[in-house]
Amino acid sequence: MRKGDATRVRILDEATRQVAQRGLIAASLGDLAEAVGLSKSGLFKHFESKEAMQLAVIERAQEQFTEYVWRPVQDLPHGRPRLQAIFDRWLDWTETECAAHGCPIMALSVELDDQPGPLRDALQRGMERWRRTLMREFQAMRQPPMAEAEAAAAYFQMKSYLLGHSEAKRLMGDPDARRSARAAFHALLDRSEG
């Protein structure tokens, strides 16, 4: 039961890459098996169905994101220092980690946003948790903490700048994308500070 788990992770990591590049539907078991170095049926034995694998991919992608963006900042002080570090780390995620194949979470977002079901639910759950986390960081910028509505507005803008950065950088090839995003975000932090 131990070797199987290692293989399963290898499959999911490769699947995450292919999903980021081609989307959930277009990522085929055949290509995936070849990339991992397994036969199609050998790979398939690790999952009950393709949808089960897709679900696992969604969880894995969010795990990777958390590992990359959240882990390095979780010892920083709450509020502005942590928010700045998260933002920069998120930019790195988009520009470096996802440079070759795209961001799996963004690919999933666009693909699943009009497709109800357990897959979308899993994605929404993870993103909602992450949103609550970031809102708490905004609230911690002030003493007493800012109102929930204001934190929600701040989160909306932060997330927007990150989406804007991704499009500008990845699709449009804008070399100033990172600078634009950071400038906008720092202005937001200034506005949010008491």
Add this chain to the structure above:
Amino acid sequence: MRKGDATRVRILDEATRQVAQRGLIAASLGDLAEAVGLSKSGLFKHFESKEAMQLAVIERAQEQFTEYVWRPVQDLPHGRPRLQAIFDRWLDWTETECAAHGCPIMALSVELDDQPGPLRDALQRGMERWRRTLMREFQAMRQPPMAEAEAAAAYFQMKSYLLGHSEAKRLMGDPDARRSARAAFHALLDRSEG
């Protein structure tokens, strides 16, 4: 030669819907033919290949967007009034026009952003033109016109809010998405005004 053109438009409109929902690769000629009421080969005669059709879909989607967002505002005064109208119209595009199947342009953006070739080029071209148009509107907010770099920064934020709105509304089902986006955008306009 006239009936063929009408059919071609019917095909492209339906194809645009399917591309918005499932993506370029996953939108199949079989389903498309059935939805339009043609045989697969009858439909195929209107295009040299699937890629040629995909290219036509990209052009058509941008045409639809321009028609919906730009046309109704082009008689308004330059600067703030027109920008406000564009933003609201764009929100309508996302919330109403694309409610059922998603925004084709956003689907194309995510799918093509790491896939060089004529398809991505066509998409980039259209979006760059639209960006220049919006930047000119920002510049027209001031006398003398604001610097190009500042207009670029303003455009970046505007586009970001629209992306944020789409994700909040469509994926997360946030009922406040429109309000959040409008509030952020109006604050941006205030900041941008001389």
Add this chain to the structure above:
DNA sequence: CTCGAAAGAGCACGATCGGTCACTTATTGT
């Protein structure tokens, strides 16, 4: 009205899709 051309139907192709099954090989607990 006629006739050539355009529009479309029907069929078939090789490839690939997700998925199953019987079988062999490798790993693990005892």
Add this chain to the structure above:
DNA sequence: ACAATAAGTGACCGATCGTGCTCTTTCGAG
């Protein structure tokens, strides 16, 4: 070390993919 079980293989299924081909229907210019 040995039996039990997990991991992985290969052949195969029906369905569907994009794309040709030939044939029929429909249209529009003269």
